[in-house]
Amino acid sequence: GAVVSQHPSWVICKSGTSVKIECRSLDFQATTMFWYRQFPKQSLMLMATSNEGSKATYEQGVEKDKFLINHASLTLSTLTVTSAHPEDSSFYICSARDRTRGVINEQFFGPGTRLTVL
Amino acid sequence: RKEVEQDPGPFNVPEGATVAFNCTYSNSASQSFFWYRQDCRKEPKLLMSVYSSGNEDGRFTAQLNRASQYISLLIRDSKLSDSATYLCVVADTGGFKTIFGAGTRLFVKA
Numbered sequence: 001g002a003v004v005s006q007h008p009s010w011v012i013c014k015s016g017t018s019v020k021i022e023c024r025s026l027d028f029q030a031t032t033m034f035w036y037r038q039f040p041k042q043s044l045m046l047m048a049t050s051n052e053g054s055k056a057t058y059e060q061g062v063e064k065d066k067f068l069i070n071h072a073s074l075t076l077s078t079l080t081v082t083s084a085h086p087e088d089s090s091f092y093i094c095s096a097r098d099r100t101r102g103v104i105n106e107q108f109f110g111p112g113t114r115l116t117v118l
Numbered sequence: 119r120k121e122v123e124q125d126p127g128p129f130n131v132p133e134g135a136t137v138a139f140n141c142t143y144s145n146s147a148s149q150s151f152f153w154y155r156q157d158c159r160k161e162p163k164l165l166m167s168v169y170s171s172g173n174e175d176g177r178f179t180a181q182l183n184r185a186s187q188y189i190s191l192l193i194r195d196s197k198l199s200d201s202a203t204y205l206c207v208v209a210d211t212g213g214f215k216t217i218f219g220a221g222t223r224l225f226v227k228a
Binding site for chain 2: 109
């Protein structure tokens with residue numbers, strides 16, 4: 001249980017294009033989803049917290065106009081990297097919380113999306 | 119100072135060894151503490167929560183010292199399959215602010 005999926009699992013795009021990543025909670029409703037970014041040999045860095053039906057809360061230093069987050073339903077959040085550049089190449093991971101299961105504040109992670117911008 | 123700091127690693131240990139990871143956090147108001155395991159190019163997965171009273175799950179023991187703002191993970195009888203990166207994670211009361219440590223890489227060798 002508590003499965004989170006991401007799509008696509010990897011994507012290669014040209015510089016200047018936009019890329020949308022989907023995060024879905026498959027067997028539970030997630031009122032809160034989180035988006036992280038992980039560069040090679042570094043830890044996960046929280047980009048933003050997404051609450052269903054409201055605007056996302058972005059961490060300091062994360063451009064909200066560049067990383068558009070939409071949490072339109074209790075099972076889906078999307079991250080759109082607009083006008084992607086090579087420095088945006090990274091491993092993007094989403095997570096979700098299910099308050100009805102798991103330990104308190106436990107986050108269930110999606111498998112991640114590896115983005116490469118040429 | 120980083121909000122969550124871990125041993126830099128990597129740790130290279132033989133099978134059967136006992137290995138301990140340490141982690142310190144800076145926010146005294148933190149309420150939830152976890153150890154996650156991350157395999158190469160995969161997503162993190164919860165290993166165990168950490169409670170003030172200490173908790174054990176098989177070969178794994180986690181300890182929390184709130185006064186010193188210190189968390190530890192002890193792995194006994196290491197297995198090859200324990201090779202991974204171990205992430206110390208600290209969250210605030212509502213779990214909305216979750217900070218990951220940089221992780222400690224463990225290599226268990228035959």
